[in-house]
Amino acid sequence: DIQMTQSPASLSASLEEIVTITCQASQDIGNYLSWYQQKPGKSPQLLIHSATSLADGVPSRFSGSRSGTQYSLKINRLQVEDTGIYYCLQHYSAPWTFGGGTKLELK
Amino acid sequence: EVQLVESGGGLVQPGRSLKLSCLASGFTFSNYGMNWIRQAPGKGLEWVASISSSSSYIYYADTVKGRFTISRDNAKNTLYLQMTSLRSEDTALYYCARRGASRWYFDFWGPGTMVTVSS
Numbered sequence: 106d107i108q109m110t111q112s113p114a115s116l117s118a119s120l121e122e123i124v125t126i127t128c129q130a131s132q133d134i135g136n137y138l139s140w141y142q143q144k145p146g147k148s149p150q151l152l153i154h155s156a157t158s159l160a161d162g163v164p165s166r167f168s169g170s171r172s173g174t175q176y177s178l179k180i181n182r183l184q185v186e187d188t189g190i191y192y193c194l195q196h197y198s199a200p201w202t203f204g205g206g207t208k209l210e211l212k
Numbered sequence: 213e214v215q216l217v218e219s220g221g222g223l224v225q226p227g228r229s230l231k232l233s234c235l236a237s238g239f240t241f242s243n244y245g246m247n248w249i250r251q252a253p254g255k256g257l258e259w260v261a262s263i264s265s266s267s268s269y270i271y272y273a274d275t276v277k278g279r280f281t282i283s284r285d286n287a288k289n290t291l292y293l294q295m296t297s298l299r300s301e302d303t304a305l306y307y308c309a310r311r312g313a314s315r316w317y318f319d320f321w322g323p324g325t326m327v328t329v330s331s
Contacts, residue, residue, distance in 0.1 A: 106274075139317035141257075148321040149257065154312055160319065192257055196316040199271040201259045 111204025117212045124180040126207045128193035137197035138176045144189040214238040214320045221325030234291040234308030242286035245311030250304035298329045
C-alpha cells in the first residue's frame with residue numbers, strides 16, 4: 106500500500122500569512138494527489154485534485170504543487186474561514202490512502 | 213445541485229450486521245463511481261470501499277474486505293454498504309462520496325451517518 110506522510114500535524118498561523126502543508130508519498134503516484142478541507146462538524150470538501158487542479162468554487166488563494174513524490178498545498182493570505190483540518194489523498198492506486206491530517210488554527 | 217444523503221446508521225452490537233444507504237440527486241448517478249469513507253471519532257479519514265459506475269470494478273480496504281459489501285442500484289440512484297461481523301473498531305461516521313470526473317478522488321461528500329458498534 107502507498108503511505109502518505111503529512112506534515113505538520115498542526116499549524117498555527119496569522120491572518121494574511123502564507124501557509125504550506127506537505128504530503129510525502131512512499132512511492133511514485135504521478136499527479137494523482139488531492140487535498141481536502143474539513144471544518145468542525147462538517148464533511149470534507151475537495152480543494153485540489155490531480156496535484157495542481159483547483160476544484161470548482163475554491164478560492165484562488167489555494168494552490169497545489171508537486172516536486173517528485175512530495176506534494177504541497179499552499180494557502181496565500183490566510184483567512185479566518187480557512188481554519189480546519191486538511192487532508193491529502195493519493196488516488197493513484199487502490200487502496201486509496203489519506204495523509205494523517207493537518208490541523209490549521211489562527212494565531 | 214449535487215446531493216448525497218446517507219442513512220441507516222445506528223447502534224449495533226458486535227458481530228451483528230447493518231446496511232447503509234446513500235441517496236444521490238442532482239447528477240446522473242449511473243455515470244459516476246461512488247465511494248464510502250469513514251472517520252472514527254476524533255480521528256482522520258479512512259477510505260472503505262469504491263464501486264465503478266456499472267459495478268464492474270469494486271475495491272475494498274483490507275480492514276473491511278470479506279465483511280463489507282458495496283453495491284449500487286442505478287435505477288434508484290442509491291449506493292449501499294452492507295456491513296457484517298461488525299467490530300468496535302468499525303465505529304465511525306460513514307460518508308458516501310462521488311468519484312471525480314477523471315480519477316478516484318472524491319468531489320462531493322454527503323453529511324455522513326454514524327455507526328456505533330457496542331454491546
